[in-house]
Amino acid sequence: MKERVYGVADTTFSRVNMGEIAINTIRREDPEADIVRYTVPGIKDLPVAAKRLIDSGCNGVITLGWVGKTQLDKYSYLATSIGLITVQIMTSTHVIDVTVHEDEAEDEESLKEIAIDRTRKHSVNLVRLVRDGKNALTGMAGKGLRQGYRNAGQLD
Incomplete structure (x- = not known):
């Protein structure tokens, strides 16, 4: 196994193949690393x-x-988020949670663009x-950077 391995x-x-986007982005950013994919139902x-x-x-x-758009979907995401945070604490390993919510956009094309942008940017963050x-992102602190949307920008 190689020195760096990304999961x-x-x-x-998901309605967009975000796994493929992440893999392609990670390969471009760190071509020497290994990547392991694990696909689950939800x-x-x-x-x-x-x-x-x-x-x-x-x-x-x-x-x-x-x-999804329902309140039940939002509760499921909350449970997932808590689970992912717990995994990070248990393992001292970064788990970058990239989630797209159906109600983030009015139309499917915009939703797709959010998914692609968010996946690419967070894949780079993970690399x-x-x-x-640990200091790799320090130079970007306080810049109002966003994933899935335009950057909010820094307040002077």
């Missing part, structure tokens, strides 16, 4: 997928989820954290 956990519920399965990827030797994981270490 990509995605779901069959978001509530992502915490165990992330934990299994870490247990198998991944140095960092990106999880890619899709949340920087794993490859370059």
Whole structure:
């Protein structure tokens, strides 16, 4: 196994192949690394997928989820988020949670653009954290950077 191994956990519920986007982005950013993909049915399965990827030797994981519009969907995401945070605490390993919510956009094309942008940007963030270490993002602190939308910008 190579020095750096990235885990990509995605779901069959997603309406965009975010796993493929993440893999392509990670390969472009860190071509020497290995990537392991783990696809599960839905978001509530992502915490165990992330934990299994870490247990198998991944140095960092990106999880890619899709949340429906109902209140029940939002509760499922909340449970997932708590699970992913717990995995990070248990393993001292970054798990970048990339989630797209159906009610973020009025139309499907905009929703697709959000998914692609968010996945690419967070994939780069994961590579920087794993490859370059804990201070890799420090130079970008306070810049109002966003994933999925235009950057908010820095307040002077």
